[in-house]
Amino acid sequence: MGTVSAASAANKQEGAQSCSSGFAPAPAERVTLGALHFKEANEQVRQALDRVDDVALEDVRAQRYLGCALPAGKRLRIHGTPGNDLACFMDGGTVEVLGNAQDQVGNTMNAGEVIVHGRCGDAAGYAMRGGRVFIRDGCGWRAGIHMKAYDARQPVVVVGKDAGSFLGEYMAGGVFVVLGETGDYLARGMHGGVIYLKNPPRAGALSDEVVLSRVDDADLAVLAPLLAEYDRLFAAELGYRVSAEASEFFRVTPASSRPYASMYVR
Amino acid sequence: MIDFALPRYQVRRDAEECVGCGICVRECANGVHVARSGGTAPKADHQKCVNCLRCVLTCPTRALTITRWPQVDGGSAVWTLEYLQDIATQATSGGVLLSSMGNPLPYPVYWDHLLLNASQVTNPSIDPLREPMETRVFLGGRPVALEIDERARTLRSPLPPQVKLDVPIMFSAMSFGSVSLNTQRALAMAACELGTLFNVGEGGLHRDLERYADHAVVQVASGRFGVDPRYLNAGAMVEIKIGQGAKPGIGGHLPGEKITAEVSRTRMIPEGADAISPAPHHDIYSIEDLRQLVFSLKEATRYEKPVAVKIAAVHNAAAIASGMARAGAEVIVVDGFRGGTGAAPKRIRDNVGVPVELALAAIDQRLRDEGIRSTVSVVASGSIRSSADVVRAIALGADAVSCGSAPLIALGCHQCGDCARGRCNWGIATQRPELIERLDPDEGAERVVNLVRAWTHEIQEMMGGMGINAVDSLRGNRLMLRGVGLTDRELDILGVKHAGE
Numbered sequence A: 001m002g003t004v005s006a007a008s009a010a011n012k013q014e015g016a017q018s019c020s021s022g023f024a025p026a027p028a029e030r031v032t033l034g035a036l037h038f039k040e041a042n043e044q045v046r047q048a049l050d051r052v053d054d055v056a057l058e059d060v061r062a063q064r065y066l067g068c069a070l071p072a073g074k075r076l077r078i079h080g081t082p083g084n085d086l087a088c089f090m091d092g093g094t095v096e097v098l099g100n101a102q103d104q105v106g107n108t109m110n111a112g113e114v115i116v117h118g119r120c121g122d123a124a125g126y127a128m129r130g131g132r133v134f135i136r137d138g139c140g141w142r143a144g145i146h147m148k149a150y151d152a153r154q155p156v157v158v159v160g161k162d163a164g165s166f167l168g169e170y171m172a173g174g175v176f177v178v179l180g181e182t183g184d185y186l187a188r189g190m191h192g193g194v195i196y197l198k199n200p201p202r203a204g205a206l207s208d209e210v211v212l213s214r215v216d217d218a219d220l221a222v223l224a225p226l227l228a229e230y231d232r233l234f235a236a237e238l239g240y241r242v243s244a245e246a247s248e249f250f251r252v253t254p255a256s257s258r259p260y261a262s263m264y265v266r
Numbered sequence B: 001m002i003d004f005a006l007p008r009y010q011v012r013r014d015a016e017e018c019v020g021c022g023i024c025v026r027e028c029a030n031g032v033h034v035a036r037s038g039g040t041a042p043k044a045d046h047q048k049c050v051n052c053l054r055c056v057l058t059c060p061t062r063a064l065t066i067t068r069w070p071q072v073d074g075g076s077a078v079w080t081l082e083y084l085q086d087i088a089t090q091a092t093s094g095g096v097l098l099s100s101m102g103n104p105l106p107y108p109v110y111w112d113h114l115l116l117n118a119s120q121v122t123n124p125s126i127d128p129l130r131e132p133m134e135t136r137v138f139l140g141g142r143p144v145a146l147e148i149d150e151r152a153r154t155l156r157s158p159l160p161p162q163v164k165l166d167v168p169i170m171f172s173a174m175s176f177g178s179v180s181l182n183t184q185r186a187l188a189m190a191a192c193e194l195g196t197l198f199n200v201g202e203g204g205l206h207r208d209l210e211r212y213a214d215h216a217v218v219q220v221a222s223g224r225f226g227v228d229p230r231y232l233n234a235g236a237m238v239e240i241k242i243g244q245g246a247k248p249g250i251g252g253h254l255p256g257e258k259i260t261a262e263v264s265r266t267r268m269i270p271e272g273a274d275a276i277s278p279a280p281h282h283d284i285y286s287i288e289d290l291r292q293l294v295f296s297l298k299e300a301t302r303y304e305k306p307v308a309v310k311i312a313a314v315h316n317a318a319a320i321a322s323g324m325a326r327a328g329a330e331v332i333v334v335d336g337f338r339g340g341t342g343a344a345p346k347r348i349r350d351n352v353g354v355p356v357e358l359a360l361a362a363i364d365q366r367l368r369d370e371g372i373r374s375t376v377s378v379v380a381s382g383s384i385r386s387s388a389d390v391v392r393a394i395a396l397g398a399d400a401v402s403c404g405s406a407p408l409i410a411l412g413c414h415q416c417g418d419c420a421r422g423r424c425n426w427g428i429a430t431q432r433p434e435l436i437e438r439l440d441p442d443e444g445a446e447r448v449v450n451l452v453r454a455w456t457h458e459i460q461e462m463m464g465g466m467g468i469n470a471v472d473s474l475r476g477n478r479l480m481l482r483g484v485g486l487t488d489r490e491l492d493i494l495g496v497k498h499a500g501e
């Protein structure tokens, strides 16, 4: 995505390198990626996943597409920095990153869970229609773009720190939670789903396509468990908890599910 | 305020022929024909007529004719009645004018300026009825050179995935939502029968069509509707839709009223909400990013499916196509500005893009100049009206063509251009059950198969006449074309000589 924001360029290795989620048993197999080309890297990962369900990737250096189409029951634990399109088209698997992630985490993801113990780049959750993404720190621009819900599927993204501009653009469904600040052009073209913000949006960031309100009990039923999960995953490494603050959140919802209903004439 | 809108058509009923049966009243979903009591002839509300010919063709006594509304404009070639009416509509509503089907304006149709060659005396012509005539083509990427083990007669260099087409004619992308399931079904069945591909468009693959999936192109557009690993792996080929000839540079909005339960399930989006395809893919801002998406699809399909990229024919199509080839696209699809659509803003449809003939010739030439033409396949679409257009497109450099309007016309479409309203009387561009029922998929498939078979015979005749016995030998063979009534510049871009040269 190169040109989209400077935020994604600052994808330095920072933050805790220890895993605290403790959800996965010790991975049964390790694959070291080093300087491997993504094609070879992904082939090796797939072969390892054919043998065992849990695979740890070591020395990951920005290889793209890790966890692509990963099915249910399979887990990747990534040490290093995975490249763009992490967990793209993921279909029920689990990916945990002990470091930062780059652009388009969970691109067109169907189901499963991504946990990033660090920050991520632009367009996280692009066109996601199911599953959950937990980012411990911040994210770049255009996160949650065109997320969509369908039947019982409700995609969820939780971002622990600041998010860039154009968050929730064209959002058509799902839940996006931001615990830090958000940028300009928030929720442009949003016509479904909900965005929960710990801090009020920047002045002028919202258009009249959306409605800003305080969370109510129905929201809390959705939000509180997500914050509790964020705490479970990250509180130990962050040294603070967020779930007690659920009731202070703001809610952004679309004014209409038919934003362009009266735009055209014949 | 006086309503400025004039009817576009006049419904004329021959009083002597009309038997007052009322069939037209039932057949017209636009409610033009209004029954009158006592078995007398119905009355027509001209304003609502879109000239789809449904009533004309179902009237048992042929009592109906549709004519243009006889009102003249002021005689100005500038302020035509059409502009007057458009301004009135926009002044009333403040809306963006919506249109359907292809660009109808009288821009040059280069197909009509290209004549085909035939053999005389030297290089004898071939009779396709007696001699084999190959119409099969393969689409996919190709290595620059092939390494062959001559002893074992096996291939040493790996060949990228290919799809086989028994005829060089595919069906263009039409999504479920913009067309009815019966339309898609008819095209799917026809594609299987003909050994070619249909294209599900950007609306997902309906579960009833899964059994035809090995003849499907599955599309990935900016909205990513219905795209999951199962979908990507179901089709014969994956196509990234960057643009469409009818509306280059803009996305699409499928209005909420067309998102029925079935459409919602297939697109995997909420029912009744607008389905918005953003103008760009938000993970593509450059050729490098396109490469990233191409390879994410290759990863998701384990490098087993060719990946096509479709663009609208625009000014820099040749340079863009070169970038696409380098980004890993194995099939380059170029859709001209006369290509059809379910809905496009009228000003975009009528003013943006270029004719596919010019874009195709420029793309083929550019890829040849760069020495990469043989590494990719090229598909042209957007106003292929006959077998002769197919031959011209292939001679200009296409491996195959995609047709959308022609097979729809075979199914009953009369190009009324009112698809966006969702009340297609022929059961094509609609989601209304009572209208969809009118299109029998089996019958429809048979008509489409007939059409393509007939075209294929004609293509064989034309190729035979040129002394060519395989589509592969016609591809890019511009010596088989001559221009008439074209400027030097046009001839130059098309890469053809003038007739008589």
Ligand code: SF4
Residues within 6 Å of the ligand: B011, B027, B028, B029, B030, B031, B032, B033, B048, B049, B050, B051, B052, B053, B054, B055, B056, B066, B425
């Ligand atoms: S809209 Fe079609 S069916 Fe209705 S009156 Fe006009 S031509 Fe006949």
Ligand code: SF4
Residues within 6 Å of the ligand: B052, B100, B101, B408, B412, B413, B414, B415, B416, B417, B418, B419, B420, B423, B424, B425, B426, B427, B428, B429
């Ligand atoms: S598909 Fe139907 S509505 Fe569209 S142009 Fe053809 S006949 Fe008219």
